[in-house]
Amino acid sequence: MDESREQHIAQLLSSVQREPCISSRQQVKEEAACGHSYFDGDDPPEGPQKMGKVAEMEPDKKQKQEQEEEKEVKMKAKVEPRERDLEYLFQDLVRKPALDVELKSDFQAKAENPKYLEMLKFRETLPSYGMREVNRVVVISGETGCGKTTQVTQFILDDYIQRGAGSLCRVVCTQPRRISAISVAERVAAERAESVGEGRSCGYQIRLQSRLPRKQGSVLYCTTGIILQWLRSDPCLSSISHLVLDEVHERSLQSDVLLAVVRDLLHSREDLKVVLMSATLNAEKFSKYFDNCPMIHIPGYTYPVEEYLLEDVVEMLRFRPQHQDRRPRFPRSFLQNQWTRPEKEAQEAEYRQSWPCFARSLRDRFSDDTIEALERLDEDDKINLDLIVALIRHIVMNEDDGAILVFLPGWDNISGLNDLLMHAPDPCRVTMPLSDQVFKRPPAGVRKIVIATNIAETRVSPGKCYHLYNGLRASLLDNYQLPEIQRTPLEELCLQIKILKLGPIASFLRKTLDPPSEKAIELAITHLKDLNALDRSEELTPLGFHLARLPVEPHIGKMILFGALLACLDPVLTIAASLSFKDPFCIPLGKEKLADHRRKILSKNSKSDHLTIVNAFWGWEDAKRRGYKCEREFCWDNFLSANTLQMLHNMKGQFAEHLWAAGFVRSKDLKDSSANINSENEKLLKAVIVAGLYPKVAKIRPSLHKKRPMPVKVYTKADGKVCIHPKSVNAEETQFHYTWLIYHLKMRTSSIFLYDCTEVSPFSLLFFGGDISIQKDQEQETIAVDEWIVFQSPARIAHLVKNLKRELDVLLEEKIRQPRPVDWDDRGSSDCAVISAIIDLITTQESPSEAPWQERSWKAGQHWD
């Protein structure tokens, strides 16, 4: 074995054997310095000391690893254009005396800058000012508006600058939302009398958008997800001196994961300082998690916001709820039994138990009528819209000018309130503004009322806040917010854990603040094994390796890989982007029917929400080419959001770059013709959707009335009868070609809804679904996918299909192990022969009557009911 080969293998072996820990800072930096980019978090090469192990390796495993290695080298060779970013990432915090002096004199010069001084005057009023000590790990608590997000980072930076050590300081502050990362960065830059980014002292980075500050002596605001991505190439965050994690109390999945990573990281990075910023309520919990680190509390609000609870509102308005209709009501528990989740049930029980005591405490300050009204408001689970109208009227009549913001949970409340206000007598008569008037100041004498869903409750100016829940509910509200990590699927997170080399999945997850249940972890691991992303020993397979790198959940990642391999890249990326972000359609209040109608036209009878999005996206691209006015018009006419479409466009570009870097496509351009040979092939597109989304399959029970078409009934294996969500183009569809749907999002609200679905053919399920089995069932020969999607078929054809499917699986695995675009020009190649045969089969099958098999009769599938 020659030396370089030995090194390759040793390197791979070390990456397989490496324990959770973090590769050494020095090595990573050295690699960065010699131009190697550890783009995907791979460990740096190690010396030949591990050669002994190589000899023990099985030959085929060795070969597999060599192939892996070749591919990785290829990948690294291709990432050069990103080098500028990586250089930024691996920026060494080596002291630069010249920079220290420059920063310090800049800072001193600011003392004469009137813009800066004006800002400083304001900053001095903030409660955070004057609390400027930082320990190694510290929890800072304080309510929204105390200025912690904007001030703490600056205190740290300015302190370093003043001590003449500015070049050693690089503060990174994570934000849970994109919008806050940008707006906070802009605010901080303004406070420093600077602009944001480009070599200045403050900048931001969010997905696909950044304005980076200078490398040393600066503050960077970024989304939490960005830091998690950084960890792949720089596991010890070597370029950061201070990490500030904001809003940790929100307990987002990413923030919880980062907390666990950082806690471990503190062992290997003794110089790293960490600040956790939390709401007051649970600061202690975070302190405990970090070995009882010190807590600092910042009191007070920036803006005087007067808060009122429901009892105050009822008393003030002397509001008495109207008697509801007197029909006998079922006891609450009976009605709720089938829908509510257990934790909600427990919450209600505690609420009812605490009520008498709470009511007694109200007696001192409130009238009996008010207390009775509170009780009656509580009987009804619904939000009392009359109360809101009365409150709005009160504000309009008695309060100073200013907009009224109403936050409501849910569509039906917003729509209901809208109706009520539209029909209210003077002075509450309401008109709907045109869309571009929404953000403008209303004319004198007109008050702006914004009705919105329950978005983040930050306020940006003084005012009054009326809560329409009582004090008891307010006190219980926070106790029952389950952390996201305990209520969300963990598949994607498991892959992240593997690629970040954080150790065995379950043992890492157990280290989080509130670990998910063992059952949830096991389920996710099983799913990933079923998907062939993890092998039996929970290591990443070649497929898992690629899925972990794509910034989407694994099923969508699989769809993306298939779109590349089957040369229908552009439309598949549109679908993937929209499933992982959001669909671009808007459905404005009162225009639902029209919006539905336009969507139906865009669907071009494809019976597919996914292809409808593709059509909409192509239409938008076309309109955009014809100019801004056309683009606006197209979006307006088709109820599309140009912002969302633009984001989808950017995401598609990001996916394409990943595919190109991994070797799945020839060009970074997702419109490249070789990657889009089959992009117009609707049936193949549907098959690729199956490849990604399987086993999320539903069965259509066709309407029996041939003459009077009725909406179909739909069933899934796990839930029995489900509904197609009204926003789907298939919602009121009566005619389908096939009896199978594939979907992505299924959610239980008022009933169980499939939010998006595509009608798919048996062939696509057979070739791109699960394992095929051939059996004799009730004296008939059948072919089944994963033993539950069953078709009648002559054995001869069933075997042919099964063999072809096996060929396809071998080919695809080969392609994923060693990414290479299919050579579509070489029609004689075996790749092309197998894939073409399958595409032909999928494409030419016109209708069920021409298929070589029949759907098994409905009765035989009774387990669906």
Add this chain to the structure above:
DNA sequence: GAGCACTGC
């Protein structure tokens, strides 16, 4: 005929 929001070098 319709719960909400957010996120990825």
